[in-house]
Amino acid sequence: MSFGIGLACLGAAACFLLPAYYVNPTVATALC
């Protein structure tokens, strides 16, 4: 359950981050 909550937070962070940032395979860590 904690892993799920943690990844849900990362999902929220990605939605807030992408309009101002970028993505490539090495950005952050793989689970982000």
Added chain:
Amino acid sequence: MMALYGVYYLQRSLGLDPYVSLAVMVPMMFAAGYLAYRYVIGVASHGRDENILLVTLGVAIVLENLALFLFKSDTRTIDTAYTFTTVPIGSAMIALPKIVAFFGAAATAGILLLVMPPRPISGARSAPARRSAKARAWSASTSSTSSP
């Protein structure tokens, strides 16, 4: 990285705004985390905490190389109507997505605190217990040094 690619492709394929894709990505990532622990990390770690670190590192390496294989090493981003919108705050011009990200992160942290209130780590001693243990140790050391 997984979530960022998810948001990227939701925007590119469905035209979904990144903030609207919160409704899709948060449940999807929760499910991914739950299933990853239930069927991969939890099984492979055999109940030992230190194994979780190794297994998550292994999963991270696999995912990163899978992403390199699928998406190449190109850097991608999205263009929205508000990407270059700035908001004057004092004498500074701050990008609107960064302001939204700041308040979004604060709101997410607030929700997380409501869902998971801070608790003492199990097995950790409370502050009074630590103080009394320190006092006992100090008392023992002084009595042994002061005795003739």
